[in-house]
Amino acid sequence: xxxxxxxxxxxxxxxxxxxxxxxxxxxxxxxxxxxxxxxxxxxxxxxxxxxxxxxxxxxxxxxxxxxxxxxxxxxxxxxxxxxxxxxxxxxxxxxxxxxxxxxxxxxxxxxxxxxxxxxxxxxxxxxxxxxxxxxxxxxxxxxxxxxxxxxxxxxx
Numbered sequence: 001x002x003x004x005x006x007x008x009x010x011x012x013x014x015x016x017x018x019x020x021x022x023x024x025x026x027x028x029x030x031x032x033x034x035x036x037x038x039x040x041x042x043x044x045x046x047x048x049x050x051x052x053x054x055x056x057x058x059x060x061x062x063x064x065x066x067x068x069x070x071x072x073x074x075x076x077x078x079x080x081x082x083x084x085x086x087x088x089x090x091x092x093x094x095x096x097x098x099x100x101x102x103x104x105x106x107x108x109x110x111x112x113x114x115x116x117x118x119x120x121x122x123x124x125x126x127x128x129x130x131x132x133x134x135x136x137x138x139x140x141x142x143x144x145x146x147x148x149x150x151x152x153x154x155x156x
Contacts, residue, residue: 001089006081010093017097021126022104025113032115039119046123047111063106070099088141094134098127 028045035044073096077084084092105112105127114123 001081001084001086003081006077006084006089009086009089010077010096013090013093014097014100017094017127017130018101018104021098021101021130024126025105025115028115029113035117037117042117043115044117044123045113045115047109048114048123049111063103066099066103066106070096070103073099085141088138091134091137091141094130095138096134098130098134101127102131 028043032043032045035042037043073092077089077092077096102112102125112125112127114125114128116125116129117123
């Protein structure tokens with residue numbers, strides 16, 4: 001795939017996720033009271049100063065760790081551009097866009113604004129969903145690739 005096409009796909013997917021996530025957070029903070037909903041689904045705002053699921057909460061170095069992970073993803077895209085299929089690039093870009101949007105929150109809000117509440121799972125947001133869906137798709141594509149290519153076949 002050409003360098004320009006990779007750049008366009010990555011930027012478009014990232015921008016869509018960032019805009020939708022940030023717009024949803026603006027709307028939630030302006031128009032939704034502290035909590036609406038029921039025991040099965042609610043909109044309830046919380047600020048997460050930690051990483052995923054509140055891990056390492058309150059650590060100022062979280063933003064550095066997030067930037068490092070994003071740097072690794074961008075470097076991977078740059079180095080593997082000839083081998084990346086468009087669907088894999090979109091999955092990686094979903095994770096990247098969600099990560100970038102959460103970094104925007106860390107910089108401008110002092111933490112990530114989470115607002116979707118369902119039982120058992122800590123509050124999350126659209127960027128978090130994008131990150132999770134992106135990584136799940138990456139794993140699925142990796143499993144499909146390894147089975148198709150016979151990477152782990154004992155005969156080879």
